[in-house]
Amino acid sequence: MNIGDVARRSGLPAKTIRYYEDIGLIRPQRSExxxxxxxxxxxxxxxxxxxxxALGFTIEDCRTLVALYEDEGRESAQVKHIAMEHLRQIEDKxxxxxxxxxxxxxxxxxxxxxxxPDCPILEDLAQTSPEARSAEKQS
Amino acid sequence: MNIGDVARRSGLPAKTIRYYEDIGLIRPQRSExxxxxxxxxxxxxxxxxxxxxALGFTIEDCRTLVALYEDEGRESAQVKHIAMEHLRQIEDKxxxxxxxxxxxxxxxxxxxxxxxPDCPILEDLAQTSPEARSAEKQS
DNA sequence: ACTTGACCCTCCAGTGACTGGAAGCCCCAT
DNA sequence: ATGGGGCTTCCAGTCACTGGAGGGTCAAGT
Numbered sequence: 001m002n003i004g005d006v007a008r009r010s011g012l013p014a015k016t017i018r019y020y021e022d023i024g025l026i027r028p029q030r031s032e033x034x035x036x037x038x039x040x041x042x043x044x045x046x047x048x049x050x051x052x053x054a055l056g057f058t059i060e061d062c063r064t065l066v067a068l069y070e071d072e073g074r075e076s077a078q079v080k081h082i083a084m085e086h087l088r089q090i091e092d093k094x095x096x097x098x099x100x101x102x103x104x105x106x107x108x109x110x111x112x113x114x115x116x117p118d119c120p121i122l123e124d125l126a127q128t129s130p131e132a133r134s135a136e137k138q139s
Numbered sequence: 140m141n142i143g144d145v146a147r148r149s150g151l152p153a154k155t156i157r158y159y160e161d162i163g164l165i166r167p168q169r170s171e172x173x174x175x176x177x178x179x180x181x182x183x184x185x186x187x188x189x190x191x192x193a194l195g196f197t198i199e200d201c202r203t204l205v206a207l208y209e210d211e212g213r214e215s216a217q218v219k220h221i222a223m224e225h226l227r228q229i230e231d232k233x234x235x236x237x238x239x240x241x242x243x244x245x246x247x248x249x250x251x252x253x254x255x256p257d258c259p260i261l262e263d264l265a266q267t268s269p270e271a272r273s274a275e276k277q278s
Numbered sequence: 279a280c281t282t283g284a285c286c287c288t289c290c291a292g293t294g295a296c297t298g299g300a301a302g303c304c305c306c307a308t
Numbered sequence: 309a310t311g312g313g314g315c316t317t318c319c320a321g322t323c324a325c326t327g328g329a330g331g332g333t334c335a336a337g338t
Contacts, residue, residue, distance in 0.1 A: 004314065014315090015297060023295090033304060035315055044265070051264050056239045059295065069261045079260045080252035087243045090236050097233045100195045104226045113219035121218045122208045125190050126183070143285065153286090154326060162324090172333060174286055198324065280338085287332065296322085303316070308309100 001038040010046040017046060025049060025063060057086055140177040149185040156185060164188060164202060196225055 007014040020026050021036070026045055028036040045066065052062045061082055068074045103124075110120040146153040159165050160175070165184055167175040184205065191201045200221055207213045249259040 002315075013297085016295085018316090019296060033315085035304085048264050051266070053295090054239075055243060055264075056236070065261070065264065068258075069265060072256060074256045074258070075254040076250050076256060076258040076260075077252045077254065079258045080247060080250045083243055083247050083250070083260050087240065087247055090240050090243065094233060094236045094240065097195070097229050097236070100193075101226065101229050101233065104194060104222055104229065108219060108222050108226055111215050111219045111222070113216045115214040115216065117211060117213045117215065119207075119213070119215040119218045121215075121222050122204070125187050125194075125204065126208060127190070141286075152326085155324085157287090158325060172286080173288095174333080192324090282337085283335095285332100285334075288330090290329085291327085293326080294323100298319105298321080300319085301317090304314080306312095306314105308311085 001043065003036050003038070006038045006043055006046060009043055010050055012046055012050050020046070020049065023059065025059070025066065055086075056090060057082075061086060140182065142175050142177070145177045145182055145185060148182055149189055151185055151189050159185070159188065162198065164198070164205065194225075195229060196221075200225060 001009075003014045003017055006012075006017060010017070012020075017026070018036075021028060026042055026049075028038045028042050031037045048066065048069065049062050052065055053059075057065065064082060065079065068079055107121045107124055112118070140148075142153045142156055145151075145156060149156070151159075156165070157175075160167060165181055165188075167177045167181050170176045187205065187208065188201050191204055192198075196204065203221060204218065207218055246260045246263055251257070
């Protein structure tokens, strides 16, 4: 299989696949003409990587997950630890974004959005002291 | 005011303030010794930037917001448009993260996390077809 | 006068995970 | 032989900083 086929079948851009080889995540063989030659197991690994990335795991997490996947002597606790830590970070990120959303939502609703210059959004951003900012309601 | 004072009062790292000058967000004056010399209005602008960044606006959005803030002839619709677009992107991101959280949560709960190698997390990542993946429940 | 330490300066490189583009080879069909 | 699509490498750019090297400045203490 050439890189184009693998890209189609894995859903990953060819560029990304080359990048994954660059950083040592995969090691496809080479044909005589210098083209990368992928086996089914390479495709499988790329699909694995694609799904792990889609779940937001970092490349380094992916590296570890692949290694664990290939390690018959792994302990599921190792995998679970990575997943839980990642889950925690996602939850932190969600909370942070929800806080932004809440504030933005309030501000957007307070702004007339017409042709006049008066704008509560800019007024909020221009507040000189943090404690002077208006209380935010949950969106 | 030197950069250290401004950093303390604005809450932004000195490095970030220098960076903001680099990209033309601020234009502090210079003392004879070459040190940046900040006026109150620079500090005010940096605080504005800090709050806009804390709400997740991109640097380019910040540039526009500052320009609008300083433009007496602005229309609040322009500000509102930027904020609403940003809000939409935040909501997209939240939805994406919530979907990840849901899947991860299911997987984490399904994994024993002991010293045995069997791991539903890895099994899920290794699924060969997307439609073969188990249905996910809301976390 | 000298030293110390806290500041300040610039410039360069690195982060994460790609993505775009240039320049050029390979292969097959017309 | 020409064209088009696919493949190759390498370099640069993305975003918003952040770290560090190497060096100048300033005020206080000895």
